[in-house]
Amino acid sequence: MLQYSGPEGGRPFDPADPGLDVPYDDEPPPQLLPLTPEIVISQMTGSRRLKMATECNELISATDWADLHPGETLPTTTAAGVGPGAERAVQLGGDGTPLVAEFAATELAALVHSSSWAGARLIGDALDLRHRLPRLWSRICETEIEAWQARRIAQATRHLTKHEAGYVDAAVADLLGRLPWGRLQALVDAAIIEANPERAAQLADLVGKADKKVHVGQSDDHGLTTVYARVDAAAGIWLDAIIDRLADLLAAQGDESSKDNRRATALGLLAHPARAIQLLTTPVTGEEAGTDTAGPDTAGPDTAAPGMSGTDTAGTDSGAGDDDEPDLFDAPEPPEPDLPDPDGPEHPGTPGRPLTEAEIIAAVRRLDPAKLRPRVLLNLHLAEQTVRTGTGVARTEGIGPQAADTVRAWLGDCTILLRPVIDLPGGLTPVDAYEIPQAMRDHMQLRQPVSSFPFAASRGKLDLDHTIPYRPGCGPGQTRIANLAPLSRLEHRLVTHGDWSRRQPEPGTLLFRAPHGHIYLVDHNGTHPLGTTSFAQAVWNTATPEQPARPGADGERARGRT
Known part of the structure; x- marks a missing residue:
C-alpha cells in the first residue's frame, strides 16, 4: 500500500481523500499573497x-x-x-x-x-x-x-x-x-x-576535408531511413537546387504529394542517374526540352555588417564543372537508336512510351551538361575593401560569413549572371495600397533580413507589418519603407490582434510595448530593454505616430493606440 509521509508520519493512501496533501493538524494553511503578473515578472x-x-x-x-x-x-x-x-x-x-x-x-x-x-x-x-x-x-x-x-x-x-x-x-x-x-x-x-582572412581560408579548407561525410541510418519498420550528409557549402547549395528542380518536375508530371515528399523522391532519383536525367530532359509546358527554369532561392538576402562601405550581389547559374561529370558509360556502348537530336524541336522517343536506358544514354551523349544544371540565386554582400583587395568577408544568407577566397572557389567553375544591386539607402517610392509591391518586398528583405521583434531570430520569408495600420482612403503613401517592419507570422499576430504595441519613429528603429508595460527599443544593434521606468514611458510617448487623416475629417489626425 502506498504511504503518504508528512510531518505527522505516514498514513494509508486514499485516492478519495481530497485532503491527502495536507498534514493532519489543526493549523490553518499559510496565507499566500495573491498571484499577480507583477510578482511572476519579478520572480523571472x-x-x-x-x-x-x-x-x-x-x-x-x-x-x-x-x-x-x-x-x-x-x-x-x-x-x-x-x-x-x-x-x-x-x-x-x-x-x-x-x-x-x-x-x-x-x-x-x-x-x-x-x-x-x-x-x-x-x-x-x-x-x-x-x-x-x-x-x-x-x-x-x-x-x-x-x-x-x-x-x-x-x-x-x-x-x-x-x-x-x-x-x-x-x-x-x-x-x-x-x-x-x-x-x-x-x-x-x-x-x-x-x-585573419588568409588563415580563415586555410582553416576552412582543412576543416572541410576532415569533416565531410555521408551516413545512411538504419531503416525503420515503415521502410524509411535517414540520410545524413556533411558536404561543402557550395555542394549543399547545388544539391538542394537540383532536388528542388526534380521535385517541381515531378509535380508537373502529376505527382500530387507534398513538396517535402516530392523532394525526398527526388533525392532517391539521384541514385538512378539515367532516370534523373530523363526527368530533367523531359519537356514541360512552357519550357524547351533540356533547358532549366530558375531554381529555388537557396541563399536569400543579407544585410551588410556595420562599417561596410558597399555591397555587391552575384547570382550563379551553373553546377559542377564539366570535368567533374561522372562517367556513366564505362560499359561497351550499346547500339545507338535512331533518335532526333535532343537539342532540336522534337524530343527523343515516341510520345507516351517511356525511354529505354539505351535511348537515354544515347540522348545524354548529345546533351550540353550545362543544360542539366539547376539555377541558383546567391546573394553576396561584399565590403568595398573586399572587392578591391580580394580578401575579407563575403556574407551569404543561409550559409553565413565566408572568406572571400572560399566563395571565389565556389564561383570558379560557374556561369555567373550578375544582377543589379538594390540601392539599400535610396528607398522606394511609397504607394497608396495595402498590397506591398515585390520590389519593395525585395528591398525590405535585403535591408532587414531578420525580424524586428525584440530578441527575435526569425529570418527568411517574413510578413511586412504596417507599423501605422493601413486605413483605406486615409491618404497616399501609407505603404512605404518607413512604415514597414519585418515580423514572423506569430509576431505579426501579436501586434495586430494581441496586446503588444509597436511604433517606428525612424526607418529601421522600432519601439515595442509588452502587455504589462515593458518597453523595448530595437535597431540595427539589436534589442535594448528600457523597462517600465518613467524614462521608458517618455521615450514611448515621444515616438507617438500620427495617423493619416480620416476621410472627411478636414485634416484632423487620428492618433494611434497609446
Missing part, C-alpha cells in the same frame, strides 16, 4: 539576474583558482627528463594566457561536480576572457552578459593570436545581450575571418 527577472551573477562569478573564481596554481615552476609538456606521469605546466587558454599547473583543473572540477576535462575547459575559457578578450571580461565582471555566450566566443577565437582575438573582442563585445545567439554567432564568425 530576479532569477535570471541571479543565474547570470552565479555563472559570471564562476568564471572569475576559475581565474582566481588558476592564479593560485601557477605553472611557472613546473616543466612544460614538451620538457625532457621529467618522470612519467609527473605534473607539468599546461596552457589551457590561447596565445597570451599564463601557464597553469596540470592537476589544478581536476580538483576544481570535482568541486563543481564536473569532469576533469570540463574543469580544464572552464579555466581555459576564463583565462582567454581575462587576457585575450578584455572588453568581454569587463562585462563579465559587471554581470552584464551571459557567461555561456562569452565562453563560446572564447572557444571560437582560441586559435587566433592575442592581437587577432582582441579584434574580435572589439567587434562584438558591445552586442552581447542585444542579439539572439544565432545572429550574434554570425557576427563572431565574420569578425574571426576579418581578423
Whole structure:
C-alpha cells in the first residue's frame, strides 16, 4: 500500500481523500499573497539576474583558482627528463594566457561536480576572457552578459593570436545581450575571418576535408531511413537546387504529394542517374526540352555588417564543372537508336512510351551538361575593401560569413549572371495600397533580413507589418519603407490582434510595448530593454505616430493606440 509521509508520519493512501496533501493538524494553511503578473515578472527577472551573477562569478573564481596554481615552476609538456606521469605546466587558454599547473583543473572540477576535462575547459575559457578578450571580461565582471555566450566566443577565437582575438573582442563585445545567439554567432564568425582572412581560408579548407561525410541510418519498420550528409557549402547549395528542380518536375508530371515528399523522391532519383536525367530532359509546358527554369532561392538576402562601405550581389547559374561529370558509360556502348537530336524541336522517343536506358544514354551523349544544371540565386554582400583587395568577408544568407577566397572557389567553375544591386539607402517610392509591391518586398528583405521583434531570430520569408495600420482612403503613401517592419507570422499576430504595441519613429528603429508595460527599443544593434521606468514611458510617448487623416475629417489626425 502506498504511504503518504508528512510531518505527522505516514498514513494509508486514499485516492478519495481530497485532503491527502495536507498534514493532519489543526493549523490553518499559510496565507499566500495573491498571484499577480507583477510578482511572476519579478520572480523571472530576479532569477535570471541571479543565474547570470552565479555563472559570471564562476568564471572569475576559475581565474582566481588558476592564479593560485601557477605553472611557472613546473616543466612544460614538451620538457625532457621529467618522470612519467609527473605534473607539468599546461596552457589551457590561447596565445597570451599564463601557464597553469596540470592537476589544478581536476580538483576544481570535482568541486563543481564536473569532469576533469570540463574543469580544464572552464579555466581555459576564463583565462582567454581575462587576457585575450578584455572588453568581454569587463562585462563579465559587471554581470552584464551571459557567461555561456562569452565562453563560446572564447572557444571560437582560441586559435587566433592575442592581437587577432582582441579584434574580435572589439567587434562584438558591445552586442552581447542585444542579439539572439544565432545572429550574434554570425557576427563572431565574420569578425574571426576579418581578423585573419588568409588563415580563415586555410582553416576552412582543412576543416572541410576532415569533416565531410555521408551516413545512411538504419531503416525503420515503415521502410524509411535517414540520410545524413556533411558536404561543402557550395555542394549543399547545388544539391538542394537540383532536388528542388526534380521535385517541381515531378509535380508537373502529376505527382500530387507534398513538396517535402516530392523532394525526398527526388533525392532517391539521384541514385538512378539515367532516370534523373530523363526527368530533367523531359519537356514541360512552357519550357524547351533540356533547358532549366530558375531554381529555388537557396541563399536569400543579407544585410551588410556595420562599417561596410558597399555591397555587391552575384547570382550563379551553373553546377559542377564539366570535368567533374561522372562517367556513366564505362560499359561497351550499346547500339545507338535512331533518335532526333535532343537539342532540336522534337524530343527523343515516341510520345507516351517511356525511354529505354539505351535511348537515354544515347540522348545524354548529345546533351550540353550545362543544360542539366539547376539555377541558383546567391546573394553576396561584399565590403568595398573586399572587392578591391580580394580578401575579407563575403556574407551569404543561409550559409553565413565566408572568406572571400572560399566563395571565389565556389564561383570558379560557374556561369555567373550578375544582377543589379538594390540601392539599400535610396528607398522606394511609397504607394497608396495595402498590397506591398515585390520590389519593395525585395528591398525590405535585403535591408532587414531578420525580424524586428525584440530578441527575435526569425529570418527568411517574413510578413511586412504596417507599423501605422493601413486605413483605406486615409491618404497616399501609407505603404512605404518607413512604415514597414519585418515580423514572423506569430509576431505579426501579436501586434495586430494581441496586446503588444509597436511604433517606428525612424526607418529601421522600432519601439515595442509588452502587455504589462515593458518597453523595448530595437535597431540595427539589436534589442535594448528600457523597462517600465518613467524614462521608458517618455521615450514611448515621444515616438507617438500620427495617423493619416480620416476621410472627411478636414485634416484632423487620428492618433494611434497609446
